[in-house]
Amino acid sequence: MPHADNSAATLFIDGEWRTAAGGHTREIRCPADGTLVATVAEASRTDAEQAVAAARRAFDDGAWPSSSAWDRGDLLLRVADILARDKAEFARAESLDTGKRLVESEFDMDDIAACFRYFGKLAGTDSGRVVDTGTPDAISRVQYEPVGVCGMITPWNFPLLQVAWKVAPAIAAGDTFVLKPSELTPSTAILLMQALTEAGLPAGVGNLVLGAGAEVGSVLAEHPDVDLVSFTGGLHTGRTISALAAPTVKKVALELGGKNPNVVFADADFDTAVDFALTAIFLHSGQVCSAGARLIVQDELHDQLVDEIVRRAERIRIGGPFDDDAETGPLISEGHLRKIEDYVAKSVTEGAVLRTGGGRPEGERYVDGHFYLPTVLDEVQQGSYAVTEESFGPVLTVERFTDEDDAVRIANDTHYGLAGAVFTGDPAKAQRVANRLRHGTVWINDFHPYLPQAEWGGFKQSGIGRELGRGGLGEYQEAKHVYQNL
Numbered sequence: 001m002p003h004a005d006n007s008a009a010t011l012f013i014d015g016e017w018r019t020a021a022g023g024h025t026r027e028i029r030c031p032a033d034g035t036l037v038a039t040v041a042e043a044s045r046t047d048a049e050q051a052v053a054a055a056r057r058a059f060d061d062g063a064w065p066s067s068s069a070w071d072r073g074d075l076l077l078r079v080a081d082i083l084a085r086d087k088a089e090f091a092r093a094e095s096l097d098t099g100k101r102l103v104e105s106e107f108d109m110d111d112i113a114a115c116f117r118y119f120g121k122l123a124g125t126d127s128g129r130v131v132d133t134g135t136p137d138a139i140s141r142v143q144y145e146p147v148g149v150c151g152m153i154t155p156w157n158f159p160l161l162q163v164a165w166k167v168a169p170a171i172a173a174g175d176t177f178v179l180k181p182s183e184l185t186p187s188t189a190i191l192l193m194q195a196l197t198e199a200g201l202p203a204g205v206g207n208l209v210l211g212a213g214a215e216v217g218s219v220l221a222e223h224p225d226v227d228l229v230s231f232t233g234g235l236h237t238g239r240t241i242s243a244l245a246a247p248t249v250k251k252v253a254l255e256l257g258g259k260n261p262n263v264v265f266a267d268a269d270f271d272t273a274v275d276f277a278l279t280a281i282f283l284h285s286g287q288v289c290s291a292g293a294r295l296i297v298q299d300e301l302h303d304q305l306v307d308e309i310v311r312r313a314e315r316i317r318i319g320g321p322f323d324d325d326a327e328t329g330p331l332i333s334e335g336h337l338r339k340i341e342d343y344v345a346k347s348v349t350e351g352a353v354l355r356t357g358g359g360r361p362e363g364e365r366y367v368d369g370h371f372y373l374p375t376v377l378d379e380v381q382q383g384s385y386a387v388t389e390e391s392f393g394p395v396l397t398v399e400r401f402t403d404e405d406d407a408v409r410i411a412n413d414t415h416y417g418l419a420g421a422v423f424t425g426d427p428a429k430a431q432r433v434a435n436r437l438r439h440g441t442v443w444i445n446d447f448h449p450y451l452p453q454a455e456w457g458g459f460k461q462s463g464i465g466r467e468l469g470r471g472g473l474g475e476y477q478e479a480k481h482v483y484q485n486l
């Protein structure tokens with residue numbers, strides 16, 4: 001078995017581990033200190049095309065798509081067991097690639113195992129439905145069938161979680177797939193392919209290509225033999241993928257970015273609101289699609305709340321993935337760090353008030369990593385760059401509102417619609433606001449929890465389609481109507 005840290009035979013095509021056709025490799029370095037984590041294969045278009053051909057053959061052969069959904073469910077349950085058994089290895093690999101704290105990676109691995117368990121149990125429970133024809137002389141049913149070959153393209157912030165949300169329902173549905181994880185964080189995808197093989201996934205059903213998006217990912221988006229492209233990543237890349245997929249009219253599922261409002265009413269429990277406002281934005285240094293990047297606070301609470309958030313943000317300890325005292329970690333790359341610097345500079349030029357942060361931390365432990373201080377930008381103006389663009393970093397913007405209508409209007413004033421939260425001591429108001437928010441997930445007096453059995457996805461330009469839940473399985477299925485004249 002190859003391992004991410006000692007072999008460049010890290011493409012998995014048609015049941016075999018291979019090096020890239022052109023012999024190219026890529027070094028993976030830990031964002032916290034630049035240490036070399038792995039040297040992996042850097043695929044070319046040829047590799048990606050071979051992977052698509054393998055997935056196509058495995059689907060058209062017919063054995064896999066017509067296999068028992070219960071058996072596929074059992075396979076997923078075995079994967080969950082392997083993930084639980086090898087959790088330490090997976091979590092360590094994830095933390096080395098992302099720089100994320102080990103405790104967060106461990107938490108993610110539990111969620112990933114739960115995702116495989118959920119789809120393992122869901123597979124086979126619902127194959128379709130009988131439809132009333134209105135006459136005794138005919139019978140009719142709608143049956144769910146696999147979509148076919150799926151191209152999967154995923155980001156670096158939750159590398160294996162985003163993969164699991166696609167791979168588990170695809171297997172449950174009986175699809176075959178080619179996975180292209182982020183070129184920055186491939187290690188746990190490699191480990192997952194090993195786990196799938198150990199669990200009994202037939203050759204060709206699951207294929208892995210590693211490499212740059214424009215080179216390798218684009219093949220999955222445009223190839224006529226790919227029936228569905230499922231993408232998680234940034235809005236701009238999502239638009240590119242939609243355009244690449246259009247000529248072949250394949251199904252497209254998009255999980256894109258967010259600029260997520262966190263609405264705090266004056267009657268909210270103060271300590272709860274402060275705690276969640278901090279974790280909402282500073283978890284994983286803000287590199288979370290559903291991060292609570294926009295604090296929208298009722299006028300009369302503004303000063304007290306923001307003062308406390310600033311005070312607490314200044315005490316957040318920053319460090320590497322294995323530093324026991326660290327509360328948050330680095331950004332993924334030097335390029336991403338520079339983007340955050342530009343974002344803050346531009347926001348301040350536009351009139352935002354920098355309350356804390358706004359730079360790199362000082363000290364020996366930070367010199368080789370991509371660290372940025374927890375940052376709070378106060379008094380940002382509606383419609384400004386600071387509140388419309390996703391920073392994807394540890395930057396909290398603060399806006400004020402007067403009453404309930406004003407809060408809803410401001411929270412919905414974004415072209416994104418991924419997630420939002422409302423903090424209030426009034427349960428009826430919480431429900432009213434939750435119902436009016438145009439966002440795919442709404443939390444009340446909480447932030448970030450999600451469930452594998454509940455759909456996840458975006459309104460507006462945060463995406464198309466849903467992951468997780470029954471709807472998440474549906475993305476990987478076609479509905480066929482069979483009508484018989486008796």
Ligand code: NAD
Pocket residue numbers: 153154155156157158162180181182183211212213214216217218219221232233234235237238240241255256257258288289290390392418457458462463
């Ligand atoms: P990205 O769009 O830069 O890259 C995502 C993936 O797309 C990578 O695998 C990349 O190689 C590939 N890619 C890039 N260009 C491509 C092209 N032309 N053709 C095909 N593939 C291409 O995003 P990122 O920086 O890796 O991730 C951060 C973004 O992901 C943020 O915007 C974040 O909000 C979003 N995200 C959304 C969710 C969600 O559930 N909605 C979850 C996680 C991350």
